[in-house]
Amino acid sequence: MKKVKFLFYGIFLLIAVIMVSCxxxxxxxxxxxxxxxxxxxxxxxxxxxxxxxxxxxxVAYLTDDQEDVDHTYDALILSTIRDNLNAIGYQPADTSSATPPDVLVTASVTTSTSVGWVPGYPYYPYYPWWGYPGWGWYYPPYYGGYYYSFSTGTLFITMGDPNDPQEDDDGNIQFPVVWTSAFNGMLSSSTQDMKSRIERSINQAFAQTKVFHK
Amino acid sequence: MKKFKIIIISVFALITGVSAYGQGFYTNLGYDISFPMGNTKDFVSPASFRGFTFSGGYFINQNIAVELRWSWHVFYDDIPFDVYEEGSRAISGKQYRSINAFPVTFGGKYVFGDSGFRPYLGFGVGPYKTRKRTEMGIYYVEHRNWHFGLTPEAGFIYNFASGVGIMGNVRYDYMMKAGDVGSQGNISLSLGFIFSGGY
Known part of the structure; x- marks a missing residue:
């Protein structure tokens, strides 16, 4: 019956491992x-x-280190925003006119990097005391796992009302924001992938704003 | 006092796996397939194939047993890209939803017959720990709660050798509202081994 007992605990352990691994x-x-x-x-x-x-x-980059900024996607960001503004019926303002535009649109980017460690299955590489009683020492267990590092980026698009300037506590003139969009995701090293994601996400920002489609 | 003693003995048996004699203590380990119901189904609709139950009990007499049971059920669903709106706000993306439910119930069984194939009816109550999580982008929202729950069940025990048998059942786990999380529920089909006495 001892075998049955070991079988029982064996099955229990197996299920526990399956639950974790799956x-x-x-x-x-x-x-x-x-x-x-x-x-x-x-x-x-x-x-x-x-x-x-x-x-x-x-495109404004919200970072202290402006020298390392990658401007690869600036033109795409601006052209995609422009295409969407035109598509919803907004017209580019005549910059020679003294009349301010109805809305002011800006794009800004911020990035951050996260690092961490994910624990894996504990792995004991060597048990020198097995069969060698009295040695009194052993290798410490090595706990498997892996380090990760990923960067995320956020593209903000804001639309302000330049016809309603307001002064903040420091005396600076600010325009109230009437629409804002934030696209956030993990950055990949593939330029083509990033371009399609940026384009798709800017299009989505305009598509999911109901007030642009009335 | 006698009941309290039985509970203590049952818990001890569950932890140690020690049995006194053939008709007394038993332990059960079963694989569970669970089907979400109600609010659980609204959140994660697919059936769960990740689950198991570990229980231990004591036969007070030939037909009546008290039992302590612990289960782990994982419900998971990938929600395709969608837009979620609230007034002027909208957020779009994929969602990854999961519910981990850990029922701990104490209850009893009435087992018909005295040998071979023995159908039974059971009932249990107790705390249910749940972890309900929604991942979107690199962010997640998680609710951890303790629910009070109850679980009626119907099943069978079939002893194919001395002290070893198969136990199968259909169980309904109902968890009452807790915190921000509404009532939850699922029906589980469980099949596993039951060990009693002699080892």
Whole structure:
């Protein structure tokens, strides 16, 4: 009956290992981590008919180290935003006119890197005391696992109302934000992959904003 | 006091796997397939093939047993890309949802017959630990709660050798609302071994 008992605990251990090893995964590809969040000022769009926009022609990078900034995607970001603004019926403002545009659009990017360690199955490489009583020492167990490092990026697109300037506590003039979009995801090393994800996410930001399609 | 003594003995038997005699203590280990119900199904609809039950009990007499049971059920679902809206706000992306449920129930069984194939009816109550998680992008929201729950079950025991048998059952786990998480439920089919006495 001892064999039965060992069988019982063997099965228990096997099931426990299966439960852990078959634990459901989650995101598999970089693009699986992409999310797009948008919000707009209902009061503004209820009282204004937007006809013209001005898109700031520089992507701002919210980092202290401007020298290491990668501008590979700037042109794509700006052109995709412009295409979407035009597609919803907004017209580029005449910059020679004294009349300010109805909305001011800016793009900014921030990135961050996360590092960590995921524990794996404990693995004991060597048991020198087995069969060698009295040695009194052994290799410490090596716990498997792996280090990870990933970078995430966020692209913010904001739309402000330049016709309603407001002064903050420091005396700076600010425009109230009437629409904002944030695209967040893990950065991949493939330029082509990043380009398609950026384009798709900017398109999605405009598509999921109901007030742009009334 | 007698009941309390039985509980203590049952717990001891569960932990140690020691049995006194053929008709007394038993332990059971079963593989569970679970089907989500109600709010659980609204959150994760696929059946769970990741689950098991470990239980131990004591036959008070030929037909009545008290039992302590612990299970682990993992429900998981990949939600395709979608847009989630609330007023002027919208967020889009894929979601990865999971519920880990750990029922710990104490209850009893009435087992019909006295040998061979023996059908039974059972009932248990106790705390259910749940971990309900939604992953979106690199972010997640997780609710950890203790629910009070109950579990009616129907099944069978078939002893094919001395002290060793097969135990199968259908069990409904109902968890009451706890914290921000509404009531949860699932029906499980369990099949495994039962060991009693003599080892």
């Amino acid at each position: 634990y459901p995964g989650g995101a598999e590809y970089y693009s699986d981590t992409d999310i797009v969040a948008t919000d707009y000022d209902s009061a503004f769009f209820a009282t204004h008919t937007v006809q013209t926009y001005y898109l700031v022609d520089t």
